[in-house]
Amino acid sequence: MKILLKKAKIISNQVSINGLVMDILVEDGKIVAIEEVISDSSGVIVESDNLCVSVGWFDMGCKLGDPGYEYKEDITSGTNAAMAGGFTELACLPNTKPCIQNKENIYYIHSKSKELPVNIHVIAAATENLQGKQMSEILDLMQAGAVAFSDGGHTIEDSGMMVRLIQYLSQVNGILMVHSDDKSLSLHGVMHEGEQSVFLGQKGIPSVSEDIIVDRNLSLLKYTQGSLHFSKISTSGSVEKIRKAKAEGLKVTCDVAVANLVYDDGYLVSFDTNYKINPPLRSKNDKEELWKGLKDGTIDVIVTDHAPQDEESKNLEFDQADFGMIQLETAYSLLNISNSVLELSELIDLISRKPRELLNLKVPQIKVGEEANLTVFDPGKNWIYDKVKSKSRNSPEIGNTLTGKVLAIFNKNQFIDLRN
Numbered sequence: 001m002k003i004l005l006k007k008a009k010i011i012s013n014q015v016s017i018n019g020l021v022m023d024i025l026v027e028d029g030k031i032v033a034i035e036e037v038i039s040d041s042s043g044v045i046v047e048s049d050n051l052c053v054s055v056g057w058f059d060m061g062c063k064l065g066d067p068g069y070e071y072k073e074d075i076t077s078g079t080n081a082a083m084a085g086g087f088t089e090l091a092c093l094p095n096t097k098p099c100i101q102n103k104e105n106i107y108y109i110h111s112k113s114k115e116l117p118v119n120i121h122v123i124a125a126a127t128e129n130l131q132g133k134q135m136s137e138i139l140d141l142m143q144a145g146a147v148a149f150s151d152g153g154h155t156i157e158d159s160g161m162m163v164r165l166i167q168y169l170s171q172v173n174g175i176l177m178v179h180s181d182d183k184s185l186s187l188h189g190v191m192h193e194g195e196q197s198v199f200l201g202q203k204g205i206p207s208v209s210e211d212i213i214v215d216r217n218l219s220l221l222k223y224t225q226g227s228l229h230f231s232k233i234s235t236s237g238s239v240e241k242i243r244k245a246k247a248e249g250l251k252v253t254c255d256v257a258v259a260n261l262v263y264d265d266g267y268l269v270s271f272d273t274n275y276k277i278n279p280p281l282r283s284k285n286d287k288e289e290l291w292k293g294l295k296d297g298t299i300d301v302i303v304t305d306h307a308p309q310d311e312e313s314k315n316l317e318f319d320q321a322d323f324g325m326i327q328l329e330t331a332y333s334l335l336n337i338s339n340s341v342l343e344l345s346e347l348i349d350l351i352s353r354k355p356r357e358l359l360n361l362k363v364p365q366i367k368v369g370e371e372a373n374l375t376v377f378d379p380g381k382n383w384i385y386d387k388v389k390s391k392s393r394n395s396p397e398i399g400n401t402l403t404g405k406v407l408a409i410f411n412k413n414q415f416i417d418l419r420n
Contacts, residue, residue, distance in 0.1 A: 001041025001415065003025070003045075004024070004026075004044070005026075005376060006051070007051060008023070008052060009021050009051065009052045009254075010024075010054075013056065014189060014365065017366065022035065023037055023156060023308055025040060025041070026374075028310065029056060029372055029413030030369065030372060032368065033368060034368055038347060046407060046408055049378065050378045050380040050381070051376065051378060053374055053375070054348045055089045055353065055374065055377050056088025057348075057351045058089045058091075058315050058331070058352055058356050058374050058410055059087050059090050059304045059328065060090075060349065060359060061231065061255060061303025061306075062078070062090055062092055062093065062328060063093050063308065064109075065080040065391075066103075067096050068096045068097025068201040069096065071310055073308040075112045076112075077391040078090070078092075078306075078308075078390070079113065079116045080121070080327065081388075081389040082118045082328045083118060083195060083389075083418070084329045084389045085304075085330065085406060086375040087098050088120070088409050089121065089356075089373075089411075091355070091359060092121070094110070094122075094125040094146070095130070099152075100146075101137075102137065102141070103140055104126075106144040107144065110122070117409070122145060122146050122148045123146065123150050126156065126165055130151045130154045131151075131156075132154065132156040132161055132379060133230075135161070135165060135168065138168060139172065141334070144269055146361045148175035148177050148229070148359055149169060149177065150179070151178075151179065153179050155180060155213055156178060159216065159220060165386055167186075169226070170224070170226035170227055173359070176229065177229045177234065178230060179233060179280075180214045180217070180238065185208060185212070186206065190202050190318060190319045191204060192265040192280045193207070194265060194282075196265040199269075199364055202319060206237040208237075210238055211237035214241050214242070218241060218242070221245070222245075227252070227253075228251070228252055228255065229255070229358070230253070232256065232260070232305060233290075233299070234256070234260045234290070235289075239292070240289075242293075243296070251252035251323075252411040254298045255355075256293070256299050256303070257301065257304070258282065258303070258304055258327050258329075259277050259281065261287065261290055261294075261302070261335065262334045262338045264283060264286070267281060271346075273274045273315075273318055274314065274396040275327055275396055276318065278323040283395075291341045294342060295341050300358060301351075302352055304327040305327060307324030307325060307326070308392035309322050311394055313394075314394050325395055330385055330392065331351070332404055333383075334384075334397070336404030337402065344379065348420065371413075373410060374410040375408075377407055378407060379404050381405035382403050383401070383402055384402075385397050407419050
């Protein structure tokens, strides 16, 4: 099968081709030609006013629900949502039931996703049952294909366990991803602690509950001289602490969730439980500092934090509703609308090249002869988010018109046409 991308602007980390407008011909899953004009019209032709193409997008922070929470999301529905959002590869978190903590759990996910158009990698549990008490069988899990280790949304509270994890994973070239929230400070909190929480009469989650754990873990990192990745930072304090740690030469990386770049706690005046996420939507100042952190390289990656919740978990009073927002389908569009800081190539880098490099995975290339792992999109194209691919519908954007449309993806010798 032949697919021709006409006059596509190449958005790539390869400086030599970034920004060039070219015709790209893909045949039987391979890039066979990249030229100024390709006249072969015997296959499918993809055109758009502002057609862009990049290497396939990668999300290293999503929950797929399978096993245990298939009523919220399963691997097939999660993959459908990922494709609609332009993602060709995912790394799923271990927050399942049972959690992903043995070889069989990893083989199960790999087996169920083998024939799907999206590559699914596994982030395995750092500690048994995500409880922070006993280290998982790290080597066995790495041999089975785990790309990183995390306790998901659970903070590893025991400092001794943190030290052992950092030391051990650094020795075996593993990646430890940590959540930062001191539960003794944030217990029963439902939103960011600040003027809005006081105005709305809701229990707050203070910034210091994140900052104090970031501080502690950076101290432990300095002590061990290992490496560490902070997941979903949300405060200006975290940005500044990690910026300073990088300047000191510590091996530290971090990511930020889409929602914390797009929304702030002002959106909660509606009491729409779809805005209830963890970490919470912070202040406008925090949001601005997160964007600055992306621009100066303090923050390495953007994640979707795709967290499906069924209607029974969300259709409740705000303080009773579960945390979480689906985001795979809308992540790019929302970033596209909200971004006034990054060049397009910088933004796409944060959801394509950088997560792969951080996880030590191969980065696809836009070159003749390479397997096509591509995302095709139009930053200027409007679309209505009304055909939800996820099993869950916990998004405040359903029914809204968004700008920035994914038109197609290529991966695993498959072409997924998303234009209609």
